[in-house]
Amino acid sequence: MRSYASIFSSTSFARLLKNEDFDFINKKIERYDSNKIGKNFTTYSEYIRYAYNSLKKDYRCEYIYKNELINEILLKKYGTENTVVINEFKVGNSVADMVLFNGTSKAFEIKTELDSEKRLSGQLNDYTKIFKECYVVTHESLIEKYLETDVKIGVIAIISHNNSIKMEEVRKATVSEEIDALVLIRSLRTQEYKNIITAYFGQLPYVSNFQMFDECARLMKQIPSVELNRLFIGELKRRTSNTQLLQSFYKELRQLCLSLKINQKDYLELSLKLSQPIKL
């Protein structure tokens, strides 16, 4: 079961897209499932669905959590209108598993049944410095533990439901306008912090490029937090993103498509490749 998890690897899918290299899937089929071809599945996309469903039931790795977060919470609950979702976002010394910008900013940290909560308090401490709402995404059996960490942190849980799973918001995150300019500027690209400074002050400081970062950091600290939140969210929503396309992707592969930043043309190619019958 565990070995199905490695199918959903972004490097393997990037290679598949580039070279039509099905090796990583074929190896799994050969080893475990060659006798089911023609019965349980015929094409590659059907096999991926089969593997995904097995993982969903018996081995919920981080990929399942991330992908279900997209399917169940993002698409069904929040909607993607005017939204940018980013996979893996650096904040302070941590990397948030998934973040979202629409009218607000949300950070999600995934703690599966297989993860330890060792780094969690440090991670949440970093995320709350620039995100208005922070969530832990976990399994229903661990809800109690994560409800206790910090009352401001929201909790989302995977809940087993008959033969399938769903995701529910157990506790809403408390919205905070507090924002740490010095952490924020380190999460932004050069052009983004320059845009924020220009938007608020009307112009960039007259210093050389070598002093620009320090000077922008000094200025950013002077922007009131409500205003800085608005500028931060506005800037991040301008990043190129395929968030609007997520709904149109295979529902097992949405997270992969997000992390690979797959566009419409790539997706067409990918789905053509996956719709082929399995050839060992």
Add this chain to the structure above:
Amino acid sequence: MYYPYLRGKQFELLSLREFADIYSDNCKVFPVIEPVKSSFNSMKIALKKLQEKKISYALVLNPQVGELIRNTRTIEMELEQLLEDRDSWIPAYIVNSNSKGIIRQIQIMDYHHVMLICQDSVDSNNPDFEELIGLAVVTKVLINNDNRSLKRKLQKLGKEVIRLDDNFKPQKKNSDYVDIPEEKFTEEHRYYDIEDHYQGLGDYTVLTSDFLEGGRLPYAVAIHLTYEKNSDEIWVRHFVSDTNDDNTNIQGKFGEAAEKAVEFFERIPFSNDSIAELTGYYRNGQYPGLGVLKKISIKNHLELMNSIIS
């Protein structure tokens, strides 16, 4: 002659192009280029430039690293037009235990001047290897680690033997160079010919001989520049940024490192095209990007060796 061993990546090739533009009339550099990229655009531009400027080079036809491993055919096909002019370049082969295959290649393509690059795993008593070096068309051989018995054997056969040194000692992280402001790079340019009887000297410039792909945004910016510390020795100086706690503000870090480099070379005083380029970026408050810094480091070393080697 000086033989810099370079992998055919964008900024390595750019340093060769810019070097060729300045030193075509007075060139003691014979580049050895190992293709490593399946896209040949920068390679074509660079080789064309070398040919235009009449700078001879060796092209490795059996790369051992990168995207073209054992892909001789692709290289020959992609570069066919440029390689037609056989007076402007010579084919090179990396030798380990593949002597038989190389002999076959040389015969099929009917090459007349061939360079061999011997790896440590070469057994110099192996009959296939002896047959390979016995070919009259093999004219230049690069060997490393001052392998004396191999050198003697090759010289008896009348080959030009070139020592290839791995001079640059890489650290794990750029910030590790903070404690090593400079270190000795080489003194072989003084001894390789008259005392040690080599016909040429080669190195991997200021890069490591290991092939590394990509890389992340570093915490520290380090600029590696070689210079002639005294008439016998070349040293490499590592100019490193000061604020190295995370990977942000790369422009500011470049400013810190470049300031040290510019001051150092003004104090010596010394300048060449590469140092002048770096100084220009620094004076204009312009961050050129990490690739350009690598290009400057390599070009500086080519310029230095060109001015020293007789």
